Amino acid sequence: MTAAIEVRAVEKRFGNVGIIRDLNLSVARGERHAIIGPNGAGKSTTFNLISGHIAPTSGEVKLNGDLISGLRPFEINRRGLSRSFQVTNVFARMTVWENVRCAVLWATGHRYAFWKNVDSLPEVRERTAQILDDIHLTHRRDVPAGLLTYAEQRELEIGITIASGATVVMLDEPTAGMSNAETERAVALIRRLTEGKTLVIVEHDMSVVFGLADRISVLVYGHIIASGTPEEIRRDPKVKEAYLGEEAH
Amino acid sequence: MSTAMTSTSKVPAEAAGGSLRFYGVWLIGIIVLIVLPMIFSSGGLLTSFSLIGIAIVFALSYNILLGQTGLLSFGHAVHYGLGGFAACHMMNAVVSHGWPIPLPFIPLFGGIGGLVFAMIIGWVMTKRAGTVFAMISLGIGELVASSSLILRSVFGGESGITTDRTALPKLLGWSFGPQLQVYYLIAFWLVLSAIAMYALTRTPLGRISNAVRDNPERVQFIGYDPHVVRYIAYCFAGFFAGVAGGLTAINFEIANSALLGAIQSGLVLFSTFIGGTAFFFGPILGAILVTYLQLGLTNLTTAWQLYFGIIFIGIVMYAPGGIAGLLMMHRPLIRAGTLWTVIPSYFVAIVPTIALACGVILAIETVARFSGGDAINLFGIAFNPTSPVTWIAAAVLVVGGAFVARLTWRRIAEAWDRAATVARDRGYLA
Structure with missing residues (x-):
């Protein structure tokens, strides 16, 4: 079976500075894969490389066996990969409803249509309502996204990410800045909404990582030093030395 | 799932309710x-x-x-x-x-x-x-x-x-x-x-x-x-x-x-x-x-x-x-029924604001017409642009008008805050 995401010997340099060096990562279909690593290890850069936000200097990225490195973000998104952002990245002046609906439009085949009334597309309406219900924001549907609370914006961020029905979902620190109760709620939400999908998640909260992930990769200085099940990672001496040593005992 | 169903069925109902008013506006236009x-x-x-x-x-x-x-x-x-x-x-x-x-x-x-x-x-x-x-x-x-x-x-x-x-x-x-x-x-x-x-x-x-x-x-x-x-x-x-x-x-x-x-x-x-x-x-x-x-x-x-x-x-x-933004700001207050608490402060502000505007107009026209010598006609009163009386009138209106107008504007802002807070408390977004 081809992997959902296959990263092979990817390198990213900004000028002379190598941020990512010889990055290899394989995520199987249906797997929940967490990427952990200290600050500045290149976790977000890895996300940006896979999702097409930036192009790798060398190496290749494959999505379900197709080469996607060098494609632009919307082309990659149309092939079924969707990502969220570490810093909330929504459409601030539009309502919650419209935020989610915009993310539904391409996947339902309406593209750049200027001859259809957006309010009278039943499948768009139903899917948007379903997503809003899933992320528990139905009661806030007419509120501009910019006026939501932080936790609500994070939930909306997840809603926009999954709205297209992508089979590969990448979440960049979805619980960053949340309280314990909010984190618990968000994890339950992520677990439910990514059922049957491939999930790649960057996360700092180790309880979230070890509770959610099937496999974990540890990124240090732009290089993956270990990849395995949570149990293997917990035992790995290199990981202990480089990362877990000071944070989890 | 049941909540999803109700929220789905609510959407067309709302659209239909608004459409009557919507077509009315276009028809009136x-x-x-x-x-x-x-x-x-x-x-x-x-x-x-x-x-x-x-x-x-x-x-x-x-x-x-x-x-x-x-x-x-x-x-x-x-x-x-x-x-x-x-x-x-x-x-x-x-x-x-x-x-x-x-x-x-x-x-x-x-x-x-x-x-x-x-x-x-x-x-x-x-x-x-x-x-x-x-x-x-x-x-x-x-x-x-x-x-x-x-x-x-x-x-x-x-x-x-x-x-x-x-x-x-x-x-x-x-x-x-x-x-x-x-x-x-x-x-x-x-x-x-x-x-x-x-x-x-x-x-x-x-x-x-x-x-x-x-x-x-x-x-x-x-x-x-x-x-x-x-x-x-x-x-x-x-x-x-x-x-x-x-x-x-x-x-x-x-x-x-x-x-x-x-x-x-x-x-x-x-x-x-x-x-x-x-x-x-x-x-x-x-x-x-x-x-x-x-x-x-x-x-x-x-x-x-x-x-x-x-x-x-x-x-x-x-x-x-813009103007549309100013008008639409009032919508939550109208819905919450708190607009009447703001209106008096508008009336209070009108007089000094008009005085300020007249002062600015007088000042601009004095400069524009100084060499031409045409009289400035403001609300039926003729001002001579070369006369010091006009200059003093302009200065008094600008300075005095601005001073009083600022006070009244502040009162509008305070009245607004109160009205908007009440509107928010009653569930209308401001």
């Missing part, structure tokens, strides 16, 4: 356009209404860029002017070839003129938004405006291209000689264009344009190429600007380089912004006000552009939502 010349039938007013109608189409087309897609163009008049030239050439061609195309179809060719040029230059222009787009639009504007003087066979040089609208085939016996018939032609195209542009905001493209305005980066991660979205929006804006240009060509029976210059581009930006870009009807209000002021002020004072500048700066600084 159309009736007003039909009845207007029956009430105000003087030639001068008919001309003004015609110009306002054209300005509304133009401003609405500009708001497809600024308000809907977040593109600040300094060269939108290029499409307006080229639409005007296209319409003039088409009218002359219809007459010389004897084609059976009556005048009411001509604005369509103006639109096509604006559209074709938008399709050609738009792809490069819309590659980037923001400052890059603004700079390129300025450059293209200047380029086309100066080309219009050089390429004489197409643009007719300084004198422009003239035409005769009455020489076209008649439609239902209308020759379109009288201004009244031209007014109705403009009103017809105004309604058609406004409905089309409103409908555009309600399409998938329209909503994605809003998303591109808010966050072009994120749009790429929901499957859309922001460049394509901006390009299509730009083409629509170019088309409707061309329609407005075509209407101008019909109205004046001439197209010249002034139509596509920086002044026109500035005026449409001005109208749209003053009216308010966040609401569809904002540019309509702005176009009415700016055209009305433009026509009225030029007769009253040579310094009319100065007043425009002051109004513009005032709106940008204190009411960035």
